[in-house]
Amino acid sequence: MTKTAKIVYTKTDEAPALATRSFLPIVEAFTKSSGIVIETKDISLAARILAAFPDFLSDDQKVSDALAELGELVKKPEANIIKLPNISASVPQLIAAIEELQAKGFKIPSYPEEAKDDAEKEIKLRYDKIKGSAVNPVLREGNSDRRAPKAVKNYAKKNPHSMGAWSPNSKTHVSTMSKGDFAHNEKSVTLDEATSINIVHTDAKGNKTNLKSDLALLQGEIIDATIMSKKALLEFLEEQVEDALDKSVLFSLHMKATMMKVSDPIIFGHAVRIFFKDLFDKHGKTFDKIGVDVNNGFGNLLEKLSELPEEKRDAIRADIRYELTHGADVAMVNSERGITNLHVPSDVIVDASMPAMIRTSGQMWNAEGKLQDTKAVIPDSSYAGVYSATIDFCKKNGAFDPTTMGTVPNVGLMAQKAEEYGSHDKTFEIASKGKVEVIDANGKVLLTHKVEAGDIWRMCQAKDAPIQDWVKLAVTRARASETPTVFWLDKKRAHDAELIKKVNTYLKDHDTEGLDIRILSLVDATNFTLKRLKEGKDTISVTGNVLRDYLTDLFPILEVGTSAKMLSIVPLMNGGGLFETGAGGSAPKHVQQFLAEDHLRWDSLGEFLALAVSLEHFAVVNANEKARILGETLDDASDKLLENKKGPSRNVNELDNRGSHFYLALYWAEAIANQSKDADLKAEFNTIFNALSSNEEAIVKELIDCQGESVNIDGYYLPNEELISNAMRPSAILNSIINS
Numbered sequence: 146m147t148k149t150a151k152i153v154y155t156k157t158d159e160a161p162a163l164a165t166r167s168f169l170p171i172v173e174a175f176t177k178s179s180g181i182v183i184e185t186k187d188i189s190l191a192a193r194i195l196a197a198f199p200d201f202l203s204d205d206q207k208v209s210d211a212l213a214e215l216g217e218l219v220k221k222p223e224a225n226i227i228k229l230p231n232i233s234a235s236v237p238q239l240i241a242a243i244e245e246l247q248a249k250g251f252k253i254p255s256y257p258e259e260a261k262d263d264a265e266k267e268i269k270l271r272y273d274k275i276k277g278s279a280v281n282p283v284l285r286e287g288n289s290d291r292r293a294p295k296a297v298k299n300y301a302k303k304n305p306h307s308m309g310a311w312s313p314n315s316k317t318h319v320s321t322m323s324k325g326d327f328a329h330n331e332k333s334v335t336l337d338e339a340t341s342i343n344i345v346h347t348d349a350k351g352n353k354t355n356l357k358s359d360l361a362l363l364q365g366e367i368i369d370a371t372i373m374s375k376k377a378l379l380e381f382l383e384e385q386v387e388d389a390l391d392k393s394v395l396f397s398l399h400m401k402a403t404m405m406k407v408s409d410p411i412i413f414g415h416a417v418r419i420f421f422k423d424l425f426d427k428h429g430k431t432f433d434k435i436g437v438d439v440n441n442g443f444g445n446l447l448e449k450l451s452e453l454p455e456e457k458r459d460a461i462r463a464d465i466r467y468e469l470t471h472g473a474d475v476a477m478v479n480s481e482r483g484i485t486n487l488h489v490p491s492d493v494i495v496d497a498s499m500p501a502m503i504r505t506s507g508q509m510w511n512a513e514g515k516l517q518d519t520k521a522v523i524p525d526s527s528y529a530g531v532y533s534a535t536i537d538f539c540k541k542n543g544a545f546d547p548t549t550m551g552t553v554p555n556v557g558l559m560a561q562k563a564e565e566y567g568s569h570d571k572t573f574e575i576a577s578k579g580k581v582e583v584i585d586a587n588g589k590v591l592l593t594h595k596v597e598a599g600d601i602w603r604m605c606q607a608k609d610a611p612i613q614d615w616v617k618l619a620v621t622r623a624r625a626s627e628t629p630t631v632f633w634l635d636k637k638r639a640h641d642a643e644l645i646k647k648v649n650t651y652l653k654d655h656d657t658e659g660l661d662i663r664i665l666s667l668v669d670a671t672n673f674t675l676k677r678l679k680e681g682k683d684t685i686s687v688t689g690n691v692l693r694d695y696l697t698d699l700f701p702i703l704e705v706g707t708s709a710k711m712l713s714i715v716p717l718m719n720g721g722g723l724f725e726t727g728a729g730g731s732a733p734k735h736v737q738q739f740l741a742e743d744h745l746r747w748d749s750l751g752e753f754l755a756l757a758v759s760l761e762h763f764a765v766v767n768a769n770e771k772a773r774i775l776g777e778t779l780d781d782a783s784d785k786l787l788e789n790k791k792g793p794s795r796n797v798n799e800l801d802n803r804g805s806h807f808y809l810a811l812y813w814a815e816a817i818a819n820q821s822k823d824a825d826l827k828a829e830f831n832t833i834f835n836a837l838s839s840n841e842e843a844i845v846k847e848l849i850d851c852q853g854e855s856v857n858i859d860g861y862y863l864p865n866e867e868l869i870s871n872a873m874r875p876s877a878i879l880n881s882i883i884n885s
């Protein structure tokens with residue numbers, strides 16, 4: 146065993162970071178005697194901000210750039226990382242985090258929304274690297290393998306989550322563009338040889354601007370470029386607002402402004418301006434004057450209003466109220482606080498928001514706090530078909546039944562910033578009419594598009610090695626579970642057509658004898674999969690990066706109630722392992738509940754599953770038998786936790802996240818004490834198990850009695866370590882057992 150063998154545990158944000166304060170001490174205590182070092186790396190939004198501004202901080206305030214360190218580690222075979230969900234910050238969140246840090250004495254600069262000089266531009270550049278989905282793409286040096294473990298499926302079958310009924314008369318539908326969008330303008334090529342490209346904009350007068358220079362590309366790489374036409378987008382959005390009004394359904398916009406951090410905020414901004422068209426027609430000049438930027442949501446406008454004289458401000462507020470009552474109904478994020486779907490681009494994120502809606506009879510909350518049928522607006526049509534096909538299926542066949550439905554594991558092309566999710570550094574809002582070309586080192590034009598001012602142009606890459614690895618992973622999963630396997634690729638889409646050629650080539654590298662592997666277009670794949678799902682049959686989805694994200698929330702939320710219970714593995718291409726904890730996010734509303742009533746309903750099951758696989762990986766790489774036993778027994782403990790229903794409840798004064806950690810510890814200790822492969826572990830954990838089990842009642846009482854009052858942890862993005870640790874470890878008895 147090498148001395149440096151370790152498991153790296155990420156410290157992140159919000160609910161998962163709260164849970165870490167309770168669970169990590171248990172993990173450390175349980176693994177200590179087995180030669181496993183657990184190292185934490187702080188990649189929270191606050192830590193990432195501080196790491197970017199050492200020149201503004203005193204020596205004792207400086208933090209290392211943990212994300213960059215992990216970015217190096219994932220390329221090495223020894224990588225073994227537990228990755229918890231982190232905040233992908235929208236601009237309002239970024240600003241809130243900066244303000245909190247400034248208030249805590251960190252003299253970092255404010256976010257320059259409109260950078261005026263070179264110094265501000267440089268600061269903005271640093272912040273823009275932290276913005277949005279800045280963590281996962283750095284760590285994901287491998288493809289994605291996400292599935293619901295058998296125990297989780299069985300649990301859901303026996304204990305189905307609520308599932309809203311679907312009526313054939315539901316007015317809910319998806320609206321997406323039929324022309325002018327990314328899907329319809331896509332062009333794609335596969336490179337015969339390595340080259341380096343420039344992306345060049347030429348305006349109507351022939352003036353050239355390099356949007357990007359000397360981007361190195363590899364042989365065999367698929368590149369594609371496309372545009373979202375501003376004109377087509379605005380027309381589409383206007384029609385949808387009108388149609389929502391006509392049909393009396395909620396207008397609801399579903400974007401991925403976090404991951405698609407350049408394109409989607411622009412689209413979001415257009416949607417806000419079109420939804421509040423009369424307001425912008427009347428007050429647009431005023432809004433410009435006070436620097437309103439609704440790409441950061443309608444909330445930005447509301448905040449900036451405070452800069453106006455009272456009279457003017459009140460007049461505008463009255464106009465807003467008028468539009469909200471007389472215009473189309475808008476879906477609400479929080480009807481009590483008047484927060485609409487259009488307030489903050491990170492409040493409604495398509496991967497989680499569409500399945501939540503489908504689970505709720507296709508309805509969302511309206512301003513009165515009642516459920517209402519909805520128009521889900523997903524402007525680009527590349528992937529919207531999944532949701533419209535699913536909604537049509539539910540209208541026709543009724544809601545899915547968790548007690549009988551099958552499962553849809555996913556193998557996703559993700560490595561090395563594949564496809565759209567790696568495109569933000571090659572996405573541009575076009576300044577003027579002309580053309581954009583991708584030109585190789587020999588001056589050959591690879592891709593070209595005519596553009597108008599305001600169009601969004603973007604280029605994506607998918608490298609050959611990750612594609613080969615992805616095909617291999619798909620065949621491995623197909624073989625391991627003997628399940629029909631579908632590549633969701635549409636030969637009519639330019640990018641997919643290139644990808645299909647590679648899939649057909651690389652499938653030949655593997656023994657596929659007896660396997661059912663097909664390539665189907667997105668809508669055919671959806672219908673094929675849904676029909677089987679309803680019949681209780683399983684189907685592996687093999688998809689690109691965006692569908693990986695969408696489907697691994699959609700199916701888990703329908704099947705097991707949440708994607709938090711997914712096994713989410715990233716086998717790194719250089720041999721290491723990245724073990725993600727579930728497929729969901731950082732659940733901000735769980736923090737609100739925790740702060741209000743000291744009850745954390747976050748379910749760490751995904752973390753237990755991830756740790757078990759991480760321990761198994763550790764055992765193999767380091768020939769450490771104890772680690773193998775710890776991993777196996779941890780899985781046994783998770784099974785028992787499910788069986789005995791010791792997951793966190795949603796309601797205060799019942800078992801919460803901390804209580805579920807206690808039970809996990811109890812069952813884990815029991816399973817280790819019960820094994821007979823390692824006598825030392827058996828003896829050690831016999832003592833621990835006895836201590837935990839004889840104090841069960843007292844510990845659970847402490848973990849429930851502490852609830853009910855509000856909690857102060859002094860901050861949201863950088864809470865006080867001592868306060869948070871005390872809050873998350875309220876049982877003196879449990880602490881003394883774990884600490885000893």
Ligand SMILES: NC(=O)C1=CN([C@@H]2O[C@H](COP(=O)(O)OP(=O)(O)OC[C@H]3O[C@@H](n4cnc5c(N)ncnc54)[C@H](OP(=O)(O)O)[C@@H]3O)[C@@H](O)[C@H]2O)C=CC1
Pocket residue numbers: 229230231232233234281403491492493494497498707708709725727728729730731732733734735746747748749
């Ligand atoms: N891997 C990552 O790092 C990811 C990060 N994110 C980031 O997370 C933030 C929030 O994203 P959002 O789209 O709201 O998605 P979330 O997955 O955080 O939230 C959606 C809902 O899912 C349920 N949920 C999620 N995780 C758990 C859990 N462990 N236990 C119980 N319920 C859970 C909750 O629903 P309910 O309360 O109804 O049970 C929650 O409100 C954003 O900043 C986003 O970018 C998002 C996805 C992945």
Ligand SMILES: O=C(O)CCC(=O)C(=O)O
Pocket residue numbers: 233277278279280281282403404496693694697728729
């Ligand atoms: O990194 C992010 O912003 C979100 C990631 C995500 O949603 C996923 O991987 O499922």
Ligand SMILES: [Mg+2]
Pocket residue numbers: 496497694695698728729
């Ligand atoms: Mg997701």
